[in-house]
Amino acid sequence: MRWGALGIFIIHLGVRLALDGPQIWVDLVGYNLIAIVACVALFSSPRHNDPLAIAFLVCAIASWTCGSLFSSLSQFYVLPLSGEYLANISYSLFYPFALLAIPRILNRRTSLSVTEMLDAAIFGLGLTSIATALIFSQVISVGSGQSFFELFYPICDLALLITLAIASITQIINRRFLLLALGFFIYLLFDYLYLWDRFQGSYQFGTVFDNGWLLGIILISQSLWLSPAITREFLPIHPAFIALSIFISPSLLAMMALRPGIFPSYIVFPTIATLFLAFIRMTVSLRQASALTDEKTLARTDELTGLPNRRKLIAALGEFSQVEGALMLLDLNGFKQVNDRSGHRAGDQVLIQVAARFARVLPEGALLARLGGDEFGILLAGSKIATHEIAQALQACVSYPFLIDGEKISVGVSIGHVDNSEGGDLLAKADAAMYRVKRSINS
Secondary structure, three states, rough: OOOOHHHHHHHHHHHHHHOOOOOOOHHHHHHHHHHHHHHHHHHHOOOOHHHHHHHHHHHHHHHHHHHHHHHHHHOOOOOOHHHHHHHHHHHHHHHHHHHHHHHHHEEEEEEEEOHHHHHHHHHHHHHHHHHHHHHHHHOOOOOOOOOEEEEEEEEEEEEHHHHHHHHHHHOOHHHHHHHHEEEEEEEEHHHHHHHHHHHOOOOOOOOHHHHHHHHHHHHHHHHOOOOOOOOOOOOOOOOOHHHHHHHHHHHHHHHHHHHOOOOOHHHHHHHHHHHHHHHHHHHHHHHHHHHHHHHHHHHHHHOOOEEEOHHHHHHHHHOOOOOEEEEEEEEEEEEHHHHHHHHHHHHHHHHHHHHHHHHHHHOOOOOOEEEOOEEEEEEOOOOHHHHHHHHHHHHOOOOOEEOOOOOOOOOOOEEEEEEEOOOOHHHHHHHHHOOOOOOOOHH
């Protein structure tokens, strides 16, 4: 099955060279049979292929085949006007499916993030806008009577060509890539030659020229029978190129507004598409930044009390050496008995209320953190006398009972106070001071 399409193609080419003029069995049946066999051959390709790559490529070739059938039928039979539109729509569907298939054909293990795919699309459309403005505007004159599809096809062909160019930078070049690129290049080359002949009025149906598209499709189909590239990390596009692509689009639109007629109107399509994707990229980036901020906040927040956790306190401790103040570690006395007697739910409620009382006592700017269990930490700026007064206030604020589910629960607190001026490992010193206080209470 792998070589079926190529075998029929060679026979068809020989018959085409031997005959003159369009023939139903040659140009309608035989011609489109080659594309159908190429589709069938894709389903028989090795299992190392990505199923989505096969599905997208089959849809692309099948869409082109449908367009070819409508177009061929119109050469031998009188079809309603809708037949021409159906042919053009079918041909047009080849492009989105091909653009989706290319990355997966080259490397099925490459997993791109949304931002990486958007960056590639923005860069590709930006280059398409430039090329459309600088190249097609010189080849295709405005007002020459071209239909929408006659302008749409070359722009899409260029987008495919740029996609392959980007893939050559971000993927490993191997036989699979070369065969795929050659197939698309031949397909696109004959697309451009066809459009040129149409503009010149020299195109003739039923000649060897038409076999060019089939040759491209066969090579594209054959590329899936070769082994994919060894996985490597996707090389991101430099932000400067993304910024340039985004800058070009409004610049082209502004020039078209200030000097009407300087560029053909069909340039609007890739430029607006570039700006649209840029807005989507910005929205995705803002959401990702917000999510990262939330994750960072959650990583430094105690889930039960909503206070900063040990990680946050240690991070702040590094900057705290520059100001006058004190580090205090607080450990609740009698909290274990609360858990044993009233349960962990009551213990959690006590911790929440203790945190609230501590927060009310502390001045603005102080950092209160829950370090784990029944242990809290405080970073407090101020003189030695002022911080000792705050420590006494903290002891006083837990001296009266907590009301939990109608039950009065009492706990105390041991405070290890270390002046910032002492230097060294303040956390270890405060911990030692706290346990000295705790031992003195228990003795």
